[in-house]
Amino acid sequence: MSNSNSGTPPPPALQGEDPWAEYEPWQHRRVLLLVAVQRAMLAKPPAGVPAAAVVGPNITRILEAARNAPHPPLIIHVRNNGDVGEPDEPGVDGWQLVHEPLPHEPVLDKLKNNAFANTRLGTYICPEAEIVMVGTQSDFCIRATCNAAIQRGNEVLILRGAHATYDRLEVWNGGTITPASKVEKEVEVQLEEAGAILLDMNDLPDLFADR
Template sequence: MTTLIDRPHTALLVIDVQNGVVAHAYDRDRIVANIATLIDKARAADVDVVWIQHNSQELPTGSEAWQYVPELVRRDAEPLVQKAYGDSFEDTDLETVLAARGVGRLIVTGAQTDACIRSTLHGAIARGYDVTLVGDAHTTEDLSPYGAPTPDKVIAHTNLYWRYQTAPGRAAGTVDTADVDFAAAVPA
């Protein structure tokens, strides 16, 4: 249903699951395990896995904090997109990577829910992609001391509002890891 012409393929986005991003994330181990399951499912269905890696003063390139968590291992053939802003499309080559692969549908996972995940969801649907959020495969740290809701509420709210997100000619929604079927998403 994407509005992008000749883009029948799906990709799994793995956003910012870096040591310094998820070290204190809510339900970290379960979320990382779910993302690992999704990566295995995508690879088995020959669906592109696209890795997004944030660079900042807190996550300097090459540092331990900048590295992806050890439980998730990128294959050399899988694209790695470097970014410096919340939206994974902003000032990156993500659009070029996806266009070259004919991708018009995105399955989104990673961190942080209330920053890079939300920004990328909105950036993708505004650019014409169908965008599905895996509700049990994204997380955030506890920012409630600064006035934010607790992480469980941030995640629940994001899952709720993305489930009902709409845009002309595009589909959005939220699913759980167990319900993601990449084989069904592969065009004949």
């Protein structure tokens, strides 16, 4: 795993300015990427993912650990923009982030599963950075973004219990339903085979420590 580097974050935004316009990605060699950690996905089921009651608090613990680390990682919030009428349609309550970003934590809006697609995410994260990735949905945004990061050369860390999805309707298989918990495990196997490192919540105390 990469050594952390305590870069100085840019100042809070002034009106009409982008404080990240001049950001140099090598300032941070460790990143916490929160993908679609939004109210719609982490609401009480069935509106939210089945594992919301577990995954939501776990993501909160990870974020708090990152913010309180001696050398905090770069923390980036990625917000999914759903279509009109969807729970995460821009501007509606479900679209809002669960966690209020701090002034030095950038927020990016995405339209594709891959958070690197048509966003500035790649300008904030250097290919040598270690990325801790949490959020929703495991079989869409998380899987696509992890694969893109691995292809860039990033070391990707996934924590069991810190990503989630919905039950999967198997339309091509007579309309059977695969439980979300099984889908999440399938994605973990796929990402580990692709090169991601799987960790447990028990590993959290050392996750953002110098090493």
